[in-house]
Amino acid sequence: MKYDFIVVGHGLAGAILSYTLRKRGHQVLVIDEPRASGASRVAAGLLNPIAGKRFAKTWLADTFIPAADAFYNELEARFEQQLFVHKPIYKIFSSIGEQNTWMAKSGGGEWGDYILATHTQSINQPGIDDPNGGIMIGRGGNLQVALMLDLLEQELTGKGLLLPERFEIDKLQLTEGGVKYKEQEAKQLIFCEGFQVIHNPYFRWLPIQPTKGEVLEVQTQNFDPECIYNKAVYVVPVGGSRFKVGATYDWRQPDEEPSATGQQELSERFSQIASQQFQVVHHWAGIRPAVRDRKPLLGTHPQYPQLAVFNGMGSKGVLMAPYLAQHFSDVLEGKAEVVADVHICRYLSLYYDYIK
Template sequence: MIYDFVIVGHGLAGAILGYTLRRQGHQVLVIDELPEHSSSKVAAGLVNPVAGKRFAKAWLADSFIPAADAFYKELEEHFRQELYFHKPIYKIFSSIEEQNTWMAKSAESSWNEYIAETRITSAGEPGINDQFGGLLIKRGGQLLVREMLQLLEQELLDAGLLLPERFDFNSLQLTATGIRYKQVQARQLVFCEGYQVIHNPYFKWLPMQPTKGEVLEVKTEYKFISECIYNKGVYVLPNGEGTFRVGATYNWRQPDEEPTQEGQQELTERFRQITPHAFRVTDHWAGIRPAVRDRKPLVGRHPEHPQLLVFNGMGSKGVLMAPYLAARFAASLAAATDMLSEVNISRYFSLYYDYIKR
């Protein structure tokens, strides 16, 4: 068999792209050694339409959120299992200045779809430090990323469409009609290997900035009244039975997957800013996000080898971005539409030509 696509990497981006292509009738083979602690598998899986302290609407939120809603609903129907939960996000103001920053933006009509309520005083929940109020954000959500990946992995294994191994570049041959990898032939190969693209001989020139993120699981006897996701410097995600996931840190200096005491201290201090109640840390994880210099994904064809492609660089927003971008990417491969210029790797071709001159 000659596959239409070989996908290298089955984290969030590779899994969503692979499922999208398979649902369109393409023959897809996935290659991944399935590490236990990838950044995708430790991710909280959040969708948040409001970004940062400056209260900017997330880039392309009006396109990304409907696509994500539709994709995860289809996935739930396919597996007959709940995977995506719509939850409000309570973004807590940390100061009067932050409150004023929001109030200056709140008159813009573009926010109407995403803001349920603006609170300028505390909501009155005894377990929450929100003396300056906050925003109750609509259309937020949580994807059970690990569970989704496990379901898709098993489906691929059962169908014989997953090679559980580390990709060996020495076994890759480029041919006139596509690629050959060991005994596998395909028309196109898509690299979705996250931050490991920095070791990819065909795409290492891309400006990837691996960013370590640490996450805690904590337990407290206090049960929060609200079922929302809390956000104040970090997210606090209720997981039931008094446990919460707290994250995440951003560390560009230590691109490894080892949890650190410094990361735990930062997260526990930020959690204490949200709630006065005692808690204990029950688990601690770390992963490396595939972040990019300009904070936009990396999607497109190699400038000299058109059978090689990349679908990567979604950082901490893969749950939000990947469904829409996978659909656009698949359409562009079928020549039905152009890839978004903002994410197309053609914006970095000058780096490639500088790279090959060295």
């Protein structure tokens, strides 16, 4: 059968892009090997508009957040299930110095409704250790990523548009009219493989750094389920007095095996937020596709225009992917050029070194 696009990978990026293309009327085939340990399924799906210890507004937050809200609202209406849980994020100051850093930056007018309140003292929430206070962040929350992926996979399967198998790149043929993979043909093939792109002979020159992230699910009591907590790690309510705690960042040993070191690190950091006892219920690990400059990687291959890549969202996929999927769909339809900040051409020197 002839398709407009073949999408390889159905993690967060591939799922959102393939849905966006299908919604525009394109025939899309998705190829994905089912893997319970994929980074998208492990993640808590956090969307946080304020990043890091420097209290910087997340890159292009004013653009990405409205697009993300509209996209997840649309999916919720389509499947009649809640997928995105809007919750304030309480970012706890780790020291008076961190509080002072925020107070020096907070006088600007760029924060809008991203900051709901600033607390210079503890909010006196039972079980929460916040002697220096913190900031309450709005416009955030968490996506139930695994549920969204399951619903979209069921839809693809019902329409006969999903091949649940490992993509064998040696079976890919480039043709004058596009690509052929086994018995399937398409005008273009888009790789949304996450960190697996490092094994892809067409795109392994891209500066993807596989980064292991570990996540715990813990059970405890006396937490406010209306709030997400953040202090070195996030604590996301998932129901039934259970919370996801994460995540670690390890680029030295990028495997998908939960480690004792990771569990100890997350447990210690959770104890810096919560003063009560807890039990570890689950422990997962996944590998994120991190990029050198922390910007996504979008574009068509420098030599083979029938091949494209949509990758490198790292830990920000829930925030970035809906808008970038719309943008890249415009590019694939010939209506736009990839914006410079995310275009793979910014690393063309690596490609030329690769093909020498």
